[in-house]
Amino acid sequence: MAAGPGAGAGAGWTGTASVNSGNPLSSNFNPNYKIISAAVTEICNRYKAVLEFSENGHKQRALLKVEKMSCKPQLNPDGIDLPIHCYVAIGTIVKCLCHKFDESGEHRCAWYVADVLSVGLGMIDPKLLKGLCPTMFNRLGIISQLNERQGIITFFDECNTQHDVLFLASKTYVNGKRVAVKHSLSESLRINDNIYFDAVPVDLEANQNKFAWFASIAWKHTKPNTDYDSQIKDTDPTLSMIKTIIRNPKSQFIRGKGQILSIPSSEYGLALGLVNDKGNHWQSILFHRSHVSIFKFNFKNCDLLSTFQKGDRIRYVAASAPPGFAVQWVASYVGIDVVGEAGDLINAYMATSEPGSKSEHKNSDKKNKGEKNKSIEF
Numbered sequence: 058m059a060a061g062p063g064a065g066a067g068a069g070w071t072g073t074a075s076v077n078s079g080n081p082l083s084s085n086f087n088p089n090y091k092i093i094s095a096a097v098t099e100i101c102n103r104y105k106a107v108l109e110f111s112e113n114g115h116k117q118r119a120l121l122k123v124e125k126m127s128c129k130p131q132l133n134p135d136g137i138d139l140p141i142h143c144y145v146a147i148g149t150i151v152k153c154l155c156h157k158f159d160e161s162g163e164h165r166c167a168w169y170v171a172d173v174l175s176v177g178l179g180m181i182d183p184k185l186l187k188g189l190c191p192t193m194f195n196r197l198g199i200i201s202q203l204n205e206r207q208g209i210i211t212f213f214d215e216c217n218t219q220h221d222v223l224f225l226a227s228k229t230y231v232n233g234k235r236v237a238v239k240h241s242l243s244e245s246l247r248i249n250d251n252i253y254f255d256a257v258p259v260d261l262e263a264n265q266n267k268f269a270w271f272a273s274i275a276w277k278h279t280k281p282n283t284d285y286d287s288q289i290k291d292t293d294p295t296l297s298m299i300k301t302i303i304r305n306p307k308s309q310f311i312r313g314k315g316q317i318l319s320i321p322s323s324e325y326g327l328a329l330g331l332v333n334d335k336g337n338h339w340q341s342i343l344f345h346r347s348h349v350s351i352f353k354f355n356f357k358n359c360d361l362l363s364t365f366q367k368g369d370r371i372r373y374v375a376a377s378a379p380p381g382f383a384v385q386w387v388a389s390y391v392g393i394d395v396v397g398e399a400g401d402l403i404n405a406y407m408a409t410s411e412p413g414s415k416s417e418h419k420n421s422d423k424k425n426k427g428e429k430n431k432s433i434e435f
Contacts, residue, residue, distance in 0.1 A: 091155055092153070093155055095150070096148055144380075152175040153172060175377055190309075194308050196254055199252070206225065207223065207226065209221050210223065220270055223271050229246075246277070252276070255274055256272045258270055258374050260390045261312075261351070288301050292318050310375065313331060316328065318367065322362070327384070330386065343386070347390070373390060373392075373395060375388040
């Protein structure tokens with residue numbers, strides 16, 4: 058189950074690149090920058106390693122320096138001067154932001170790692186994986202829907218795939234200032250306005266296919282100070298770690314289907330996620346009951362031992378677990394995967410039912426009027 062740095066990549070793996078498709082809404086439109094997932098192929102010395110990935114059939118090399126790792130508090134909380142092999146090994150998968158570099162240098166690298174986004178995914182060749190989500194960090198989209206206190210941002214990724222992102226007024230900033238509680242979004246924003254955002258994925262089916270992402274923040278002109286890497290406090294250290302990862306837009310996320318492996322306690326469960334099209338590769342997922350929802354009912358106060366049994370089919374959204382953790386993914390969402398006629402009946406019912414009861418709307422805080430999806434659990 059466990060996948061530490063370098064595990065599972067396989068010999069000769071060359072990674073993939075998020076290649077710019079020419080869409081002006083893409084944050085990677087500048088051809089000098091790109092987000093890549095690449096494998097470590099060389100440990101040059103104490104301070105440097107080389108990553109390799111494939112772009113348009115050609116092998117590319119990127120130079121990774123240890124300072125890009127040691128400045129990450131989640132990788133090196135003590136700030137110790139560690140050699141690069143303490144962070145990565147041959148085959149370790151690194152997701153990072155790169156910029157153009159002088160290929161005639163000592164290591165023949167045409168790219169230089171500017172920022173490390175995630176380390177040690179412990180996956181087989183990502184070309185065989187399905188459901189990997191693009192990183193939604195410092196992205197630029199357009200406002201396609203706008204209500205009083207919420208709206209939808211439409212974004213096209215490097216493959217020209219459309220993504221719809223829910224954003225709330227309480228998490229929206231204009232000129233560095235958050236939209237005031239009593240103000241409507243339409244007072245400062247318009248349909249078709251360009252807007253920047255960071256976002257994390259949510260379950261599409263649970264939202265009747267209306268949106269697949271939830272914006273951590275959205276902003277125009279000036280981005281507010283954000284620190285996604287600081288540990289979120291919780292009395293349960295494991296849950297603290299999970300929350301920190303799944304709320305971080307820089308995490309590597311995956312969506313998919315799987316089945317329950319075991320329920321070791323009333324609060325935690327283990328699942329296996331099917332991660333390739335052939336149906337023969339599974340990876341381990343840890344989930345907490347607060348991230349389980351079935352037909353819009355959240356299980357944060359329920360006993361998982363009386364809810365699930367081994368083999369139950371599920372849908373999930375999950376983020377890559379940290380290097381050395383006991384599983385490969387930690388879930389931000391787990392729900393029952395209902396298929397066939399039963400699924401069709403439930404989908405039809407959910408499509409005609411209004412989110413939330415009348416009593417819930419009646420008791421909702423007036424200052425958040427219009428933010429119907431504010432209760433999304435993370």
